[in-house]
Amino acid sequence: MNYHAPVDDIAFALHHAAGLDRALAEGLYPDLSPDLIEAVLTEAGRFASDVIAPLNRIGDQFGTPFKDGTVTTPPGWKAAYTAWAAAGWNGLAAPVEWQGQGLPQALNAACIEMWNAASMAFGIGPVLTMAAVDALADYGSDELKRAYLSKLVTGEWMGTMQLTEPQAGSDVGALRTKAERAPDGSYRLTGSKIFITYGEHDLTDNIIHFVLARLPDAPAGTKGISLFLVPKFLLNGDGSLGKRNDVRAHSIEHKMGIHASPTCTMVYGDDGGAVGYLIGEEHRGMLCMFTMMNRARLAVGLQGVAIAERATQQALAYAKDRRQGRAPGAADGSSPIIDYPDVRRMLLTMRGLTRAARAICYATAVALDRSHLAKEAEARAAGQGRASLLTPVAKAFATDIGVEVASLGVQVHGGMGFIEETGAAQHYRDARIAAIYEGTNGIQAIDLVTRKLPLEDGAVMRAYLKELSEIIERIRTANDPALGAIAERLAEALASLERATQWLLARLKSEPNAALAGATPYLRLFGVTAGGCMLAQEALAAQRLANGADTASRVATARFFAENIAVQAEGLERTITQGADTVVAAFPDAAA
Numbered sequence: 001m002n003y004h005a006p007v008d009d010i011a012f013a014l015h016h017a018a019g020l021d022r023a024l025a026e027g028l029y030p031d032l033s034p035d036l037i038e039a040v041l042t043e044a045g046r047f048a049s050d051v052i053a054p055l056n057r058i059g060d061q062f063g064t065p066f067k068d069g070t071v072t073t074p075p076g077w078k079a080a081y082t083a084w085a086a087a088g089w090n091g092l093a094a095p096v097e098w099q100g101q102g103l104p105q106a107l108n109a110a111c112i113e114m115w116n117a118a119s120m121a122f123g124i125g126p127v128l129t130m131a132a133v134d135a136l137a138d139y140g141s142d143e144l145k146r147a148y149l150s151k152l153v154t155g156e157w158m159g160t161m162q163l164t165e166p167q168a169g170s171d172v173g174a175l176r177t178k179a180e181r182a183p184d185g186s187y188r189l190t191g192s193k194i195f196i197t198y199g200e201h202d203l204t205d206n207i208i209h210f211v212l213a214r215l216p217d218a219p220a221g222t223k224g225i226s227l228f229l230v231p232k233f234l235l236n237g238d239g240s241l242g243k244r245n246d247v248r249a250h251s252i253e254h255k256m257g258i259h260a261s262p263t264c265t266m267v268y269g270d271d272g273g274a275v276g277y278l279i280g281e282e283h284r285g286m287l288c289m290f291t292m293m294n295r296a297r298l299a300v301g302l303q304g305v306a307i308a309e310r311a312t313q314q315a316l317a318y319a320k321d322r323r324q325g326r327a328p329g330a331a332d333g334s335s336p337i338i339d340y341p342d343v344r345r346m347l348l349t350m351r352g353l354t355r356a357a358r359a360i361c362y363a364t365a366v367a368l369d370r371s372h373l374a375k376e377a378e379a380r381a382a383g384q385g386r387a388s389l390l391t392p393v394a395k396a397f398a399t400d401i402g403v404e405v406a407s408l409g410v411q412v413h414g415g416m417g418f419i420e421e422t423g424a425a426q427h428y429r430d431a432r433i434a435a436i437y438e439g440t441n442g443i444q445a446i447d448l449v450t451r452k453l454p455l456e457d458g459a460v461m462r463a464y465l466k467e468l469s470e471i472i473e474r475i476r477t478a479n480d481p482a483l484g485a486i487a488e489r490l491a492e493a494l495a496s497l498e499r500a501t502q503w504l505l506a507r508l509k510s511e512p513n514a515a516l517a518g519a520t521p522y523l524r525l526f527g528v529t530a531g532g533c534m535l536a537q538e539a540l541a542a543q544r545l546a547n548g549a550d551t552a553s554r555v556a557t558a559r560f561f562a563e564n565i566a567v568q569a570e571g572l573e574r575t576i577t578q579g580a581d582t583v584v585a586a587f588p589d590a591a592a
């Protein structure tokens with residue numbers, strides 16, 4: 001079954017849950033009209049549904065054959081990528097002076113969801129190029145920007161992001177790839193990287209690698225890492241492609257999912273050293289890489305939303321079509337399985353989790369826009385704080401639910417879900433990687449608890465909690481029976497989140513292992529509470545706009561989420577505050 005971009009749903013989430021309407025009213029986006037937003041989303045939806053989505057299955061089956069150091073992308077992929085880049089999609093949120101369109105990250109986030117719902121293997125390549133654009137625009141020298149930035153913005157060349165080595169995965173500071181200073185001011189890189197997404201391919205004439213390496217006099221750990229731009233082909237003086245650089249793909253991985261995204265082992269310096277150019281300052285590469293990683297983390301979160309949306313669409317269609325038995329109270333004949341409460345529960349869970357994760361990801365993008373575009377320094381700082389707080393939640397909550405929703409999608413199909421022919425299995429296989437790459441979800445949870453909660457002495461988190469409590473208050477004062485127990489259940493969830501936050505903050509220094517043991521359940525608690533509040537906000541907005549079936553569906557989703565999913569908050573709180581002892585004490589023999 002193919003993908004139909006849910007443009008109305010996406011626009012609704014942007015406007016009413018993520019805060020785009022408020023940002024528009026405040027003048028954050030002076031050049032952005034409602035017509036422009038609609039036109040961009042509609043056109044992106046059309047491209048994603050009509051051009052990219054039909055390639056998803058071909059990509060899964062064909063993979064990316066590797067021969068003599070080259071990768072062949074599946075039939076139709078190069079034409080689709082070229083058309084996609086020519087339409088300007090790669091540079092949607094990139095600076096106008098480098099041939100981008102200067103549109104908000106919020107709008108780009110919505111488009112990233114659609115590219116990835118159409119095909120995660122297709123979407124992940126541009127995600128990395130866009131992240132590379134941000135790092136180069138923020139930290140590159142003028143000379144490097146002139147030579148490379150416009151081509152990356154337009155997508156004429158693609159970018160890669162290279163951290164991982166066999167001994168350096170989550171522990172980036174352990175990387176060993178070497179960089180040495182050359183007399184002409186450039187550097188020579190030797191070493192190897194593994195698991196590099198789109199490290200080699202035939203979609204573009206040049207590939208620009210963004211590589212972390214260590215200088216000979218570098219301090220140990222992450223403080224001794226520098227970031228280098230290493231092009232596949234060096235450039236001649238006039239900017240045309242020159243000779244091949246000393247970097248090559250040695251092999252590709254055979255994976256569980258995203259088969260059409262080539263995952264390469266890269267080798268540097270077989271012939272004396274790959275030419276690299278420093279981005280930012282020596283030994284301060286992690287600073288630049290964080291720009292890249294934060295963008296990529298949000299985008300990977302959007303992959304979770306994307307695959308969840310696609311799996312939900314497919315499961316819903318199947319559940320209306322497939323007939324089995326007779327549902328209680330049904331007339332003669334067999335009933336579509338959607339008539340059974342257990343199947344409805346699965347479908348509502350899929351829809352609720354998908355919409356909640358979407359709202360969290362889009363809200364992160366609006367906060368990012370605020371951090372750049374707000375007029376007042378204070379508002380920019382608040383945007384930065386909010387984006388920092390929400391980024392690990394957007395990444396990990398959305399990709400965790402991506403896996404869960406895709407798994408439910410298989411379940412709704414019964415045995416046919418396990419058979420590749422339906423496509424439900426591909427979504428499940430594809431979804432799995434997003435919880436692992438760009439920093440595993442465990443690492444995101446640790447980032448949330450140890451770095452984000454303490455931001456500004458807890459003030460960033462307190463401001464967010466206050467905002468959530470205001471949403472709940474609005475539901476309470478609406479006093480509408482149609483909203484069921486939304487206000488009560490969300491107030492309980494918020495109280496659990498507040499208590500768990502206090503508990504963790506109090507133990508970060510004195511009992512760090514106890515705090516770390518609760519990091520993943522805490523991130524989940526954060527996600528279900530924030531997601532529940534955002535869905536409630538959507539329900540209120542839908543009631544205000546009173547547009548019939550859509551209002552009913554949004555109220556039902558918000559109610560289901562509050563009454564069936566947000567109620568997990570109390571259990572999660574208990575896990576965090578009362579469950580750490582056994583975790584910390586477990587496997588005593590295994591201690592190093």
Ligand SMILES: Cc1cc2nc3c(=O)[nH]c(=O)nc-3n(C[C@H](O)[C@H](O)[C@H](O)COP(=O)(O)OP(=O)(O)OC[C@H]3O[C@@H](n4cnc5c(N)ncnc54)[C@H](O)[C@@H]3O)c2cc1C
Nearest residue numbers: 161162163164169170195196197263437438439440442443
């Ligand atoms: C398909 C694919 C594409 C990829 N693309 C890229 C790419 O383009 N560029 C790139 O640089 N990398 C890429 N990666 C690598 C990816 O980012 C890493 O696999 C990931 O960061 C995890 O590192 P690891 O595999 O070494 O696992 P490990 O770090 O060994 O982790 C194993 C487990 O231990 C946990 N763990 C590790 N350290 C800690 C800790 N301190 N505290 C708590 N738990 C911990 C992890 O959460 C995980 O559950 C890709 C990987 C894959 C599979």
